[in-house]
Amino acid sequence: MPPAAAGIAAELTGFRREMLRFAVLQLRDQASAEDAVQEAMLAALQGADRFGERAKLRTWVFSILKNKIVDIIRRRIREPSYQEPEEEIDESDFDPLFTANGHWQRDARPADWGDPEKCFENQRFWAVFDSCLNHLPAATARVFMMREMLGLETGEICEELSMSSNNCWVILHRARMGLRLCLEQKWFANGDRAC
């Protein structure tokens, strides 16, 4: 291995854990996540001579990983056993949060989370965050993460998953409602909000 590639390999190893978390959250399967990460690292290594800066390497390897994840999702939805995502979260699941005329119940009114960005440095926050994501039903989570983690436009998601834009917006809305409620209950209401 040429010295440049050896250096890059070491840098890549440093990103491995984060890449794995990123892939596992989205694929919900350790084995395919490992595959995606390995393929992304190999692809990055093969193009190693083009990268001098560590920051760019990181951005680059994550963009390769995103493409690998999209490929895997694409393959999954072409399997005969694949079923089009249903609306797994029912809008009425959230009815207890609202009064009859559609305003927040006093005790359900979203709280001020303060400076939640401070939580990014807190490992315990990420454990709660990941568990809230994992609690979203599978198809809902897939649409949400394709939008927010892979950064796809809703048009692209609709095309990949053969669903209508309206259905896509509805699912994204319910995913966000579920996720923020989970974080509020499991983290921000527990006096941890100072992070």
Added chain:
Amino acid sequence: MVRERRSGLLMNCKEAIRLMSEEMDRDLAGSDRFALRLHKLICVGCRNYHKQLTFLRQACQQPLAADDITPPPPI
């Protein structure tokens, strides 16, 4: 698409948070954007909700945006 809403000023929180979510994924019609702004002016719960949505997006993009952060050493 036909919505249930009666008029901008009467938008309730349920309607407001649905539009807030859609605004993260598409451009809203001017009238919806205006009604949403009005609603947020008078509703602290929905203002908080909006901030929470922005935070969710930021949190999801953390692994991608963290170029300036040294990753923790591998286990």
